[in-house]
Amino acid sequence: MKIIVLTGPESTGKSWLAQTLKDNVGGVLVDEYVREYFAALGRDTTYEDVTPIALRQLEREDMARQQRPALLILDTHLLSNILWSRFLFDACPDWLEPALLARHYDLHLLLDPREVPWSDDGQRCQPDVRDRLAFYEACKSWLDNHGQTSRCIGGNWANRQRLALQYVTELLEG
Secondary structure: OEEEEEEOOOOOOHHHHHHHHHHHHOOEEEOOHHHHHHHHHOOOOOHHHHHHHHHHHHHHHHHHHHOOOOEEEEOOOHHHHHHHHHHHHOOOOOOHHHHHHOOOOOEEEEEOOOOOOOOOOOOOOOOOHHHHHHHHHHHHHHHHHOOOOEEEEOOOHHHHHHHHHHHHHHHHHO
């Protein structure tokens, strides 16, 4: 089983690209739970919401891992929970980073916010590209500092799709 994670700032095409990969390469896709949580909440999230969101995301990931697909595509993982918690609340539950480091991921596709427009969907909060770049850099730094295999994906939508398909095909064939 190969496990890939799409990560990076909001409004960079992670969910679209995850579905595109599933449609073109196959595998099992685990969506980002926080979007459902936020939609059902009816209020802004608080620091107390970080743990239940992360636990449900892990539960969904674990259920998919049990299926043992050839390819598991994760629209997000705990890195997003860690960074959003730090960005929004200037704090993060202590258990998140060790829980993330205890898991194996074969490839992280890190999406760059440049060259794609920000889209307000009612849940997003970083319309300024500088904020999204700061989140991108925080993702890149964390992945690099923790020895995680990653590939940066940028450019227009067609380029993002081409690169993601290339990297995932190389992973599956390697």
